[in-house]
Structures are given as structure tokens and as C-alpha cells.
Amino acid sequence: MIAEPQKPVDTHDIRAHYAANLRLGADDITDSWQRIEDGRGSPTDIAELERVCHKLAGSAGVFGYTLVSRYARAAEVALCELLNDGTRDNVGQMITRLIDAMMAIRIKD
Numbered sequence: 001m002i003a004e005p006q007k008p009v010d011t012h013d014i015r016a017h018y019a020a021n022l023r024l025g026a027d028d029i030t031d032s033w034q035r036i037e038d039g040r041g042s043p044t045d046i047a048e049l050e051r052v053c054h055k056l057a058g059s060a061g062v063f064g065y066t067l068v069s070r071y072a073r074a075a076e077v078a079l080c081e082l083l084n085d086g087t088r089d090n091v092g093q094m095i096t097r098l099i100d101a102m103m104a105i106r107i108k109d
Contacts, residue, residue, distance in 0.1 A: 018063050019107045025056070026102035033095045043083060050079035053098070065105060071098035 032049045035041040053076035061069035075094040081087040 015063055016107055019105045022102045022105050026099045030099055046079055046083050050076055053079060068101045071101050
């Protein structure tokens with residue numbers, strides 16, 4: 001049996017969909033961080049935000065959004081430090097940079 005040739009994947013559509021989701025995700029990250037910063041977040045909330053940043057660091061890099069990937073990784077590390085020893089030194093700054101980078105993505109038609 002001979003396999004049918006695969007139709008090329010339109011990566012433009014996939015990348016545009018990912019970019020649109022990045023902007024929505026920035027709102028979710030903002031809300032999560034605000035809860036944590038206001039003292040309404042639990043260690044579970046911090047761990048969840050760390051997981052989101054971890055996934056974002058990988059996926060953003062795959063789609064070519066290297067700045068988002070870099071800031072997501074930095075936020076992940078900062079959140080890990082917050083979980084492990086309570087260090088808050090630069091968590092807010094890393095989250096803000098990540099959100100700014102996500103919101104700066106322009107969706108191309």
C-alpha cells in the first residue's frame with residue numbers, strides 16, 4: 001500500500017492562532033500573578049503559574065517568539081525560587097516583562 005502524499009501544513013494559520021492565544025494568555029497570567037501578589041494565592045497557584053510559564057517557554061520558542069520564550073523561562077525560574085525559599089526579588093519584574101512581550105505580538109494576516 002502506498003501512502004497518499006501529505007498536504008503541506010499552513011504554518012501561517014497555526015502561528016497566527018498561537019499569537020492570538022498569547023494575547024489571551026497574558027490576561028490569565030496577569031490575573032494569576034495579581035492574586036498571588038495580593039496574598040490571595042496559595043502555593044498551588046504559584047506552582048500552576050510556574051507550570052504555565054514552563055510550557056510557554058517551550059512553545060513560544062517553537063513558534064519563533066524568542067523574547068516571550070526567554071521571559072517565560074525567567075519568570076518560571078523566579079516563581080520556582082518563590083516557591084522554594086520565598087524569594088520575591090524579581091518575580092514581579094519577570095512577570096511584567098513576560099506579559100509585555102506577549103502583548104507586543106502582532107497578529108499578521
